[in-house]
Amino acid sequence: MGKKLINNPDNVVREMIEGLIMAENDHLEKLNGYNVIIRKDAPVEKVALISGGGSGHEPAHAGYVGQGMLDAAVAGEVFTSPTPDAIFEAIKAVDSGNGILLITKNYTGDIMNFEMAAEMAETEGIVVDQVVVNDDVAVKDSLYTSGRRGVAGTVFVHKIAGAKAAQGANLKEVKRSAEKVIKNVRTKGVAINPCQLPAAEKTTFNLAEAEMEMGIGIHGEPGTEKTKLKKVDQIVDSLISDILADLDLKKDGKIALMINGMGGTPLMELYIANRRANQILKDKGLKIHKNYVGEYMTSLEMEGLSITILKLDSGLINLLEAESEISLLK
Numbered sequence: 001m002g003k004k005l006i007n008n009p010d011n012v013v014r015e016m017i018e019g020l021i022m023a024e025n026d027h028l029e030k031l032n033g034y035n036v037i038i039r040k041d042a043p044v045e046k047v048a049l050i051s052g053g054g055s056g057h058e059p060a061h062a063g064y065v066g067q068g069m070l071d072a073a074v075a076g077e078v079f080t081s082p083t084p085d086a087i088f089e090a091i092k093a094v095d096s097g098n099g100i101l102l103i104t105k106n107y108t109g110d111i112m113n114f115e116m117a118a119e120m121a122e123t124e125g126i127v128v129d130q131v132v133v134n135d136d137v138a139v140k141d142s143l144y145t146s147g148r149r150g151v152a153g154t155v156f157v158h159k160i161a162g163a164k165a166a167q168g169a170n171l172k173e174v175k176r177s178a179e180k181v182i183k184n185v186r187t188k189g190v191a192i193n194p195c196q197l198p199a200a201e202k203t204t205f206n207l208a209e210a211e212m213e214m215g216i217g218i219h220g221e222p223g224t225e226k227t228k229l230k231k232v233d234q235i236v237d238s239l240i241s242d243i244l245a246d247l248d249l250k251k252d253g254k255i256a257l258m259i260n261g262m263g264g265t266p267l268m269e270l271y272i273a274n275r276r277a278n279q280i281l282k283d284k285g286l287k288i289h290k291n292y293v294g295e296y297m298t299s300l301e302m303e304g305l306s307i308t309i310l311k312l313d314s315g316l317i318n319l320l321e322a323e324s325e326i327s328l329l330k
Helices: 009-023 084-094 108-122 154-166 171-184 232-244 267-283 314-320
Strands: 028-030 036-039 048-055 072-078 100-105 128-133 185-193 211-214 225-228 254-261 287-294 303-311
Touching: 009 028, 009 036, 009 048, 009 072, 036 084, 048 084, 048 108, 048 154, 072 084, 084 100, 084 108, 100 108, 100 154, 100 171, 108 128, 128 154, 128 171, 154 171, 154 254, 154 303, 154 314, 171 185, 171 303, 171 314, 185 232, 211 232, 232 267, 232 303, 254 267, 267 287, 267 303, 287 314
Parallel strands: 048 072, 048 100, 100 128, 254 287
Antiparallel strands: 028 036, 036 072, 185 211, 185 303, 211 225, 254 303
8 A cells, every 4th residue: 555644544534634724824714524725705796606526636626716717626536526515615705696607527427416406506596607628639438538638638627717706897797708628629648656545555546667648637547548657748749739639729839838746746847848848849930928837636646747738819818917925827
C-alpha cells in the first residue's frame, strides 16, 4: 500500500475541508452538516455559480470559490460524485433570486446527481440551469462517461462564467458564456505513474517502469494507449497535435494555454513541458495570450500532466482578465 499523509482514510474529505476553511477563513465557510464550501458573503445579488465533484482533484473545486468565480463547491468522497442533497443545500445557500448555474464535468454520476438537485430546487421555485464540460479529446466514451470527459478545461469555464456573472449578466447570458468556453476548449493528458485512493490496497491502474499512458482520465480511467516512456518534448508534441486537430484555430489566433500538473509532477517538469508547448504553438503562428503553469485539476498523487488550449476572442479575453480574488488564475 502506498504511503499517505493522512489520519483515518474515512475522514480525509472532512479533515481536508476543515483545514481549507482554516486557511481561507477570510472568504470561505463550510455549510453545517455538508461537505459544501461557500463564499462567506453568500448569497450575492447575481447569478450564482456552483460546481463540484469527487474530491482528490484539489485545488478543484473549492479552490475556485470566491469573488469572480464560483459561489459554492460541493465535495464528494474521493473520486465520487457528491450527493443530490448536498448539492441542493449548496443551491439554497447561494441563491439570491437571480438563478443558479451548475457547472458539471461529464461524468455519469455527477450529471445525474446535479440534475436531481436541480429538480429539487425547482420545486422550491429556484431557477436552475446547467452546463456540462467535455473538453477531453482523448476518448469518446470511458468507464464513467457517455461522450467526452470533463477535465482541466473546466477551470476556464469557472473563470469566464464567473466573470460574466460578476458583471451582472442574467442566467441565459452567463450560461451562453460558459457554453462558448466549452465549445472552444480542449484538453489531453498523460500519466507516467498512477495514483492510489486513500483506503485502497493498490493503485488505480498499473504502469511498468518505463511505460506511460496517453489520454489518461483524472480518475485513472484508461487512456488511448500505453507506450514506452518518451522524452517530454515528444509527449507534448503528441498531446498538442491531438488537441489542435480538434480545434479550429487560424494563424495569428489568440489562445490561452494551461500546463496542468496531476498532483505528483514537479513544477520543474511542468515548466519544461511548457517550454516545448510554447515553441510548437508559436511555430504554428498562434499567439499565446495567457499562459498558466501549475496544478489546477489534479488526481491525488498521479504523476503526469495535461495540456489545455482555449481559443480566445475579444469577449473571452475581457472575461478571462476580469478581476477575481482567486489568485490561481491571475
